[in-house]
Amino acid sequence: xxxxxxxxxxxxxxxxxxxxxxxxxxxxxxxxxxxxxxxxxxxxxxxxxxxxxxxxxxxxxxxxxxxxxxxxxxxxxxxxxxxxxxxxxx
Amino acid sequence: xxxxxxxxxxxxxxxxxxxxxxxxxxxxxxxxxxxxxxxxxxxxxxxxxxxxxxxxxxxxxxxxxxxxxxxxxxxxxxxxxxxxxxxxxxxxxxxxxxxxxxxxxxxxxxxxxxxxxxxxxxxxxxxxxxxxxxxxxxxxxxxxxxxxxxxxxxxxxxxxxxxxxxxxxxxxxxxxxxxxxxxxxxxxxxxxxxxxxxxxxxxxxxxxxxxxxxxxxxxxxxxxxxxxxxxxxxxxxxxxxxxxxxxxxxxxxxxxxxxxxxxxxxxxxxx
Numbered sequence: 245x246x247x248x249x250x251x252x253x254x255x256x257x258x259x260x261x262x263x264x265x266x267x268x269x270x271x272x273x274x275x276x277x278x279x280x281x282x283x284x285x286x287x288x289x290x291x292x293x294x295x296x297x298x299x300x301x302x303x304x305x306x307x308x309x310x311x312x313x314x315x316x317x318x319x320x321x322x323x324x325x326x327x328x329x330x331x332x333x334x
Numbered sequence: 335x336x337x338x339x340x341x342x343x344x345x346x347x348x349x350x351x352x353x354x355x356x357x358x359x360x361x362x363x364x365x366x367x368x369x370x371x372x373x374x375x376x377x378x379x380x381x382x383x384x385x386x387x388x389x390x391x392x393x394x395x396x397x398x399x400x401x402x403x404x405x406x407x408x409x410x411x412x413x414x415x416x417x418x419x420x421x422x423x424x425x426x427x428x429x430x431x432x433x434x435x436x437x438x439x440x441x442x443x444x445x446x447x448x449x450x451x452x453x454x455x456x457x458x459x460x461x462x463x464x465x466x467x468x469x470x471x472x473x474x475x476x477x478x479x480x481x482x483x484x485x486x487x488x489x490x491x492x493x494x495x496x497x498x499x500x501x502x503x504x505x506x507x508x509x510x511x512x513x514x515x516x517x518x519x520x521x522x523x524x525x526x527x528x529x530x531x532x533x534x535x536x537x538x539x540x541x542x543x544x545x546x547x548x549x550x551x552x553x554x555x556x557x558x559x560x561x562x563x564x565x566x567x568x569x570x571x572x573x574x575x576x577x578x579x580x581x582x583x584x585x586x587x588x589x590x591x592x593x594x595x596x597x598x599x600x601x602x603x604x605x
Contacts, residue, residue: 255523256523257525260530261534264484264534267484268483
C-alpha cells in the first residue's frame with residue numbers, strides 16, 4: 245500500500261499514533277466510556293452494512309483528535325456488484 | 335494530611351518500582367516523611383531496588399493479618415531519615431491481601447507520614463486494584479510505545495471506576511509519567527512524542543524521564559536514582575516530578591546528560 249510507504253519514510257511513530265487512536269476509541273466505547281467519534285463510526289458502519297455486505301478489511305477508518313475540532317474519515321470499498329444486489333433486492 | 339499515591343501502569347517492566355523508589359526518595363530528600371509500600375505480593379522488588387533486601391523481617395501481609403505491628407515491618411532507609419519501606423511478602427500469594435486489611439494499613443500509614451506511595455503490581459488483577467483502591471492520586475507510568483499506552487488507558491479506566499474515591503463520585507487525581515523517553519528518536523518520528531501520548535491518554539503530565547544508563551546502575555547498587563547520582567538526567571527529572579507532586583510550579587523540561595570534559599577523559603565509571 246502506497247500510503248503506508250509514505251508513513252514509513254517519515255518514521256513509524258505516526259502509524260503507532262493512528263493505530264492507538266483507533267484501537268482505544270473502540271476499547272473505551274466497549275468499556276462503556278462513551279466516545280462520540282467511536283459511536284459515530286459504529287453507527288455509520290452499521291448503516292452501510294444494512295444495505296451492502298462489507299468486509300472489515302475493506303473499511304479504512306481514520307480519526308484525528310484536536311483541541312477544538314476532531315475528524316473522522318471512513319473509507320469504504322464498495323464492490324461494483326453491490327449496486328446490482330441492491331437493485332435486485334428492491 | 336497525608337497523601338496516598340499509587341504508582342501504576344498495567345504493563346510490566348515500564349518502571350513502576352524504579353519510579354516509586356525515585357519519587358519516594360526525592361520527596362524524602364525535600365524533607366517530606368515518606369512510606370513506600372510494595373503491593374507486588376509474591377514478586378517483591380522494591381526492597382531490592384532500594385537496597386534493603388537483607389533487612390526485611392516482617393511484611394505487608396504480616397501487618398494485614400495482625401502477625402506483626404506496622405512499626406515492626408517498616409524499614410527505615412539507611413541514607414534518608416524520613417524515608418521508610420513497607421515490603422511485600424515474597425512467599426505468600428496476593429489472595430492473602432484483604433480489602434479491609436489494606437484499608438486499615440493505609441489508614442495507619444496516613445497518620446504517620448506525609449506521603450504513602452503504593453507500588454502496584456503489573457496487570458489489572460486483585461493486587462493492582464487493591465494498590466489503587468484507597469489512593470488520592472495516581473502516577474501512571476507509561477513508555478512511549480503502543481502496548482504501554484494501551485495498558486495505561488485501561489488503567490485510567492480502572493482508576494476512574496474501581497477506586498474508593500471514584501465510587502464516592504469524587505475524582506482521583508491522575509498524572510502520566512513518561513519513562514524511557516528518547517527525544518532524538520521522537521524528533522526523527524521513530525517514537526511517539528510526548529504530545530502524542532498526552533493527547534491519546536488525555537491526562538496531565540507529571541514528568542518526562544529520559545532513557546538513561548543511570549537507571550540500571552542505580553538498581554544494580556540498590557539505590558534510588560535520585561540518591562545514586564542526583565545530577566544525572568533521570569534523577570533531575572524525578573526531582574522535578576516530585577516537586578510537581580508537592581504542588582510546585584516547575585517548568586516541564588526533558589533533562590539531558592551533557593558530558594563534561596572530565597567525563598569524556600575518564601569515562602563514566604567513577605561513581
